[in-house]
Amino acid sequence: MKELKSLIKYLSHQKTNQIEHLGSDSPMDSKTSQLYNGIRTNAFKTDKDAALEIYGKENSANYRKLKQRLRHRLINSVFLVDLQEYKSSNSNRIFNKVYKNWAAGMILLVKGNRAAAIHSFQVALKPAEKYDLIEVNFLINKELRKHYGIFDYNKTKYEYHKKRCSDLLKRLDILSEAESYYTEFAYTIEMNKSLVYGKELKDTEKRLYVLLSEAKKINSRTCLRFIYTALIYLFIIKKEIESQLRVGKEALAYFEKFPIYKPLAKFQYRFYNGIAQLNLNVIDEALESLNNALGMLKKTGSLGWYSVNNYIFTAYILKKEYDNSYKLISEATYHKAFKTTYLDLKQHWFIKEAFIQFLVKIKKIDPTKLECKRLRAFKLSRFQNDVAAVSKDKKGFNVGIKIITIIFQILDEQFDEIDNSLASLKQYKSRYLKGEEFFRTRTFITMLNKISSNKFNYKSIMSKTEKQLNELKNNPLIFTEQSINIEIIPYEQLWDELMSYFKKRNFRL
Numbered sequence: 001m002k003e004l005k006s007l008i009k010y011l012s013h014q015k016t017n018q019i020e021h022l023g024s025d026s027p028m029d030s031k032t033s034q035l036y037n038g039i040r041t042n043a044f045k046t047d048k049d050a051a052l053e054i055y056g057k058e059n060s061a062n063y064r065k066l067k068q069r070l071r072h073r074l075i076n077s078v079f080l081v082d083l084q085e086y087k088s089s090n091s092n093r094i095f096n097k098v099y100k101n102w103a104a105g106m107i108l109l110v111k112g113n114r115a116a117a118i119h120s121f122q123v124a125l126k127p128a129e130k131y132d133l134i135e136v137n138f139l140i141n142k143e144l145r146k147h148y149g150i151f152d153y154n155k156t157k158y159e160y161h162k163k164r165c166s167d168l169l170k171r172l173d174i175l176s177e178a179e180s181y182y183t184e185f186a187y188t189i190e191m192n193k194s195l196v197y198g199k200e201l202k203d204t205e206k207r208l209y210v211l212l213s214e215a216k217k218i219n220s221r222t223c224l225r226f227i228y229t230a231l232i233y234l235f236i237i238k239k240e241i242e243s244q245l246r247v248g249k250e251a252l253a254y255f256e257k258f259p260i261y262k263p264l265a266k267f268q269y270r271f272y273n274g275i276a277q278l279n280l281n282v283i284d285e286a287l288e289s290l291n292n293a294l295g296m297l298k299k300t301g302s303l304g305w306y307s308v309n310n311y312i313f314t315a316y317i318l319k320k321e322y323d324n325s326y327k328l329i330s331e332a333t334y335h336k337a338f339k340t341t342y343l344d345l346k347q348h349w350f351i352k353e354a355f356i357q358f359l360v361k362i363k364k365i366d367p368t369k370l371e372c373k374r375l376r377a378f379k380l381s382r383f384q385n386d387v388a389a390v391s392k393d394k395k396g397f398n399v400g401i402k403i404i405t406i407i408f409q410i411l412d413e414q415f416d417e418i419d420n421s422l423a424s425l426k427q428y429k430s431r432y433l434k435g436e437e438f439f440r441t442r443t444f445i446t447m448l449n450k451i452s453s454n455k456f457n458y459k460s461i462m463s464k465t466e467k468q469l470n471e472l473k474n475n476p477l478i479f480t481e482q483s484i485n486i487e488i489i490p491y492e493q494l495w496d497e498l499m500s501y502f503k504k505r506n507f508r509l
Contacts, residue, residue, distance in 0.1 A: 001039070001047045004067065007074040008040050032070050079103075091263065094131055098124045102136050105143065118147055132222045134175055138168040171220050174211055178226040181208060185233035189480070197238055205234060221258060224251070225265050232272055239478060245276035267296040267304070275311060278318075278479045287315045301337025306345055307481070313352060314484050317493070322356075322365045329353050330372040348485050350386040354378065354404045355488040361411055362501040380408050399441055400488055402428065406448060407498065410456075422449055437483075440475060443468050444491040458502040469495060 028036065031054055038044035044053065051063040079100065105120035121140045128137040145161035148154045181204060208231050215223035228251035235244035252269040274289035294308045309332055316325040332338065332349055357378035359365045367374050376382075387401050402425050409418045429445050447465045454460040472492040477483055489497070 182230040248273040
């Protein structure tokens with residue numbers, strides 16, 4: 001079901017209204033049409049739903065055959081629909097042209113139409129070379145080498161494609177090795193795992209620099225993109241931020257020389273440089289890099305747009321430009337794409353909104369003076385409902401929900417609820433916040449507990465939390481996708497804002 005949903009969603013975005021006629025001599029039969037429309041309208045959420053509705057039972061061999069028929073039509077439609085190249089970027093159009101001509105050539109060979117197949121390969125060859133599409137370029141040259149060596153002998157062409165195959169095989173070896181390191185490091189970062197910088201990792205770093213030198217000699221943009229990115233990921237893992245920025249700037253300078261190459265590479269390195277600059281506390285430079293990356297995106301409301309704005313929001317918070325943070329939350333959550341975006345992404349932005357509402361409540365933001373759409377009036381019960389899925393997470397990434405809940409309970413003087421919430425948070429800390437990556441969170445939870453144990457007395461709280469506050473300052477936040485979804489406002493800054501409110505409010509039990 002997941003695969004069919006993805007295909008139907010893609011084809012729907014291409015504005016294809018006649019899927020049933022594409023890739024087939026006849027329209028869909030009634031059951032195929034029923035399955036297609038049920039998935040498209042989300043009437044069928046699971047295979048069981050669809051099988052029960054169409055065949056009257058959950059486990060049906062006929063339903064499995066029906067799925068295969070629909071999938072076959074959809075795959076055929078992908079080839080036909082993309083000929084329209086609806087809203088495709090230039091690089092995507094080139095990519096589609098190359099791979100479609102290569103695929104057509106292979107199909108024609110199997111069907112025995114060699115002349116048409118060779119023509120398709122030749123159409124694909126030039127753009128494959130120009131855009132450094134190594135894998136498909138190798139496959140095309142391999143077929144042309146065979147053709148001019150056996151079926152239509154031409155010594156000059158045979159020798160040319162033979163040499164190209166040899167050269168491209170070397171590129172493939174470099175690319176394969178670089179992609180392997182890139183994938184390993186990306187997984188490590190995504191899963192928030194730690195690696196020991198021992199002999200194996202040192203050897204990998206040396207090897208990456210060897211690959212970098214080899215890729216520069218052959219000027220392979222595709223290889224260099226994976227090598228540069230793998231190095232950046234390695235330095236993120238090693239927490240060598242200056243090295244990360246140095247490599248990112250070198251990569252950006254290289255790819256700026258190739259305006260025809262995928263804009264994604266230039267977007268990527270501007271984005272990575274902005275994150276590195278954020279960690280080096282050069283916030284204005286970070287904002288410039290991040291906004292430059294944002295400006296390269298043709299479509300607002302995309303996952304990339306939200307990801308870059310995630311860091312821009314953090315930069316505004318660090319600069320205490322809270323009005324800009326508010327306006328960004330307004331733009332992000334009222335965007336037309338927000339309703340249909342991934343649930344996890346939505347819920348993380350709802351958590352950001354809650355922290356902004358905290359700043360509104362303590363008078364650090366006055367929404368009436370801002371030129372943007374006002375955020376909804378904050379209700380703790382609705383917020384908890386909005387983030388219900390994240391709140392069930394047991395990896396530690398829902399701790400921001402628990403912290404902002406306690407903060408609002410403090411502001412609303414719900415003293416009984418505060419004690420219960422703190423007790424729950426303390427238990428949660430002992431169970432799920434054991435890793436090194438949660439040191440700052442554990443420290444901040446200790447500080448929150450001292451609020452209640454010191455009966456909300458400002459001077460007493462400040463005295464008893466001085467040690468923990470210094471620990472936070474001595475172990476500053478490393479800004480990553482995971483960490484900025486945990487610490488919406490860095491804990492030491494959040495503490496300062498909360499304590500400034502305490503000082504003015506003069507809480508005392």
